[in-house]
Amino acid sequence: MSAPFRHRTRVRWAECDLQGVAFYPNYLAWFDLVLTELWRAGGLPYPEMIRGGADMVVAEAAIRYRASARFDEEINLLATVRRLGSTSITTSISIERAEDGRLLAEGELRHVCVDPHTMEKRGLPARVREVLSQFTVEPERIAG
Secondary structure: OOOOEEEEEEOOHHHEOOOOEEOOHHHHHHHHHHHHHHHHHOOOOHHHHHHOOOEEEEEEEEEEEOOOOEOOOEEEEEEEEEEEOOOEEEEEEEEEEOOOOOEEEEEEEEEEEEOOOOOOEOOOOHHHHHHHHOOEOOOOOEOO
16 A cells, blocks of 8 residues: 655644634645645646646545644645546545644545546546556556
């Protein structure tokens, strides 16, 4: 099993309510951040993929909140590709407090590959599959 991809960030004041607690929609923004960094670490920055004729749109998002992130805490964002389909990607993501490893949130995103010009669904390009396979739990499992 592949180790999760990790990215560390800090909770900014603009992401919090007046009590210094991270406002709930920011967890999805952090989900997006870790995916952007995963693509970059894999050697295929997102803009390069778009120039190659593929884009990703979110088809499903699920999140479970476990504890609150607070202003100025460092948090670890972890991502593991769970499924590489013929046209979609499913990624499991969790957010942990860096100081003690406490799970703050966990969830899943499913992206569908589309043509960036027509927004019509298309197959995953071989280069995308190659880049993401290094972050996949079962790299050989490719289903529709």
